[in-house]
Amino acid sequence: MYKTIAIVCSIDRMQAGQRKQVGHTNRRQLTSLLDCDLLGQAQVERAMRADIRTSRKTTKKGLENNLNLTLCYASVTMPPMESPLCHGSLNYHNPVCPIAPDTDVILECLGSIWELHYPYLTKAVTLAELCEGSQKQGTTQLQDTADTKRLRRTRRTVTSPTILQLSVKEPSVTKETLSFALRTLYSPSQCPEHWEEGILSTATILGLPHLFQRCLNEMVQKISSVTVCDFHHVSYKYKDTILQRACERWLELHLVTHLSCHINLRDLPFDLLLKTLRCPRLFVSSEYELLKTVLLWVYLQINPNDQILPSHSAVITFFSNCSLKAGIFLEQPIGQKYTVLFQALHLHGITEWHHLEEIQQINLFPQSWLLLIFSRHYYTLQRGGDMSLTDFSTDAIRFGMIIKNESQSCIQTIGLYGFYFILKSTGLDTSDTYGFSLERLRHWDPELSSDSFMTCPFSMVAERHMRYQITVQSCINQEWQVFSSGPINQKFTLRKRFCKSQMYKLKGLCVPILVTFALAFPSS
Secondary structure (H helix, E strand, O other): OHHHHHHHHHHHHHOHHHOEEOOOOOOEEOOOOOOOOHHHHHHHHHHHHHHHHHHHHHHHHHHHOOOOOOOEEEEOOOOOOOOOEEEOOEEEEOOOOOOOOOOOEEEEEOOEEEEEOHHHHOOOHHHHHHHHHHHHHOOOEEEEOOOOEEEEOOOOOOOOOEEEEEOOOOOOOOHHHHHHHHHHHHOOOOOOOOOOHHHHHHHHHHOOHHHHHHHHHHHHHOOOOOOHHHHHHHHHHOOOHHHHHHHHHHHHHHOOOOHHHOHHHHHOOHHHHHHHHOOOOOOOOEHHHHHHHHHHHHHHHHOOOOOOOOOHHHHHHHHHHHHHHHOOHHHOOOOHHHHHHHHOOOHHHOOOHHHHHHHHHHOOOOHHHHHHHHHHHHHHHHOOOOOOOOOHHHHOEEEEEEEOOOOOOEEEEEEEOOEEEEEEEEEOOOOOEEEEEEEEOOOOOOOOOHHHHHHOOOOOOOEEEEEEEEEEEEEEOOEEEEEEOOOEEEEEEOOHHHOEOOOEEEEOOOOOEEEEEEEEOOOO
16 A cells, blocks of 8 residues: 555656646646546546636626627537537537526537527527427427427426427538527527538528528529539529529539539539520530530549549540440440430531541541531532521521620630631720620731631632621629620621621620620521
8 A cells, every 4th residue: 555655656746847727726737637636636627617607607697788699509429527618609518517597498409409598589480389389388399300390298397498309300401500590590690601501401490581591692692613513402402493593594604614614513413514505695615615514524424533623635535545445435325325415516616627636536426427517517618608507596606705804805816617707895985885896807917827828728708798696794783684786697808898897885784794706607
């Protein structure tokens, strides 16, 4: 016995200089708590009780002064001797601590408990009805799923708080979303880090229509490449047409320019992509860029484990290797279901020779498709540019540009079956007025480089009939609006007076401005 006491004393002397302060007093304990350090253990327990009493007094004082409260909930999985820990706006407390005397309702859910107050629960329809039923019956125990609610009675004293047990099976509801929804009862201006599906589900379960609608409104304003696919899924789940239409409208504008540069492109549903491709308001910088976007989407569906967006050369190599092993991709069982996507593209609008060469080498399309594309180009060149037009909306070739700054003027040179044009978007005198036009280039104009004559055909035909349409999309008063010149027929000659189109002017536009030129050559 004396040897044991001597060993303990020697350990205490060795670590005497390593004691640390505990609590608000000068009580100290060893750095590594020993079972034999009874004095240190007692000091720790007294320090914890002092801290808890201080926090309880602060909370009670805040209630009396009608201040905005921070919602507190206790985790039932914490060790019994762990001290209170403040994390953000949530205070985690030891479950063995007594309930605050001013608590009216205790909500048990998701392995945690929340101390609530009845006057604030009237904002939540579900909780208010349950509390009213509990007051009439005297005893209440609630079990709630996403679709059903039922009551069970348990004994409790008159002075004890009402205990509500909420069983949630909705996977999107978490402790964080539930805590945020309950905090809005005390402070409606609370904002989460991210507006997500879990908040909508929690608002539905608790009966918070104002929070539900607020979440939908925030989602409409925060659609981006990261959120558009998730938000569209939420709109379909909760049958909200406003959010659904906003997501679809965003895709019509930014599928090629934004979403195609983000890995979240793989989360885009098949039906939604097909609907977007068929939309006449879809903005594309060129038909080739739209083809690259669809190729990338198909690649991500076949390789769902890729976490990094592949380069275009990697996508081309992948499809080329697939074709070498098993033949034409769209004729294979794995590729047949994607055929309808490529049928929605304007493949005849890809006219650059190196792009056509890439399409031929990738072995993606059946030979009948390639024969139709190349023969169509061949006969159009042989006829001096005359295109076989049946429907202008599908046969016209689209070119797009984006005006990002108010003082910016966009100029793009394009070639089509030996004829070259400059597409212009220019800001006029006032900051919100813009003019859009196109001009035929002649072979002596400086805008044409010598490389154009070496690699591309050039037509010397003096007159060229053209049908074109200018479509402008701009966000005005937080709503995207579409302006169109309608199909216009005009004859372009080599004379300077007749080589320019009329300027299509629009006033009241706001940047960014998305401009689409649709061009077609009808038979002379």
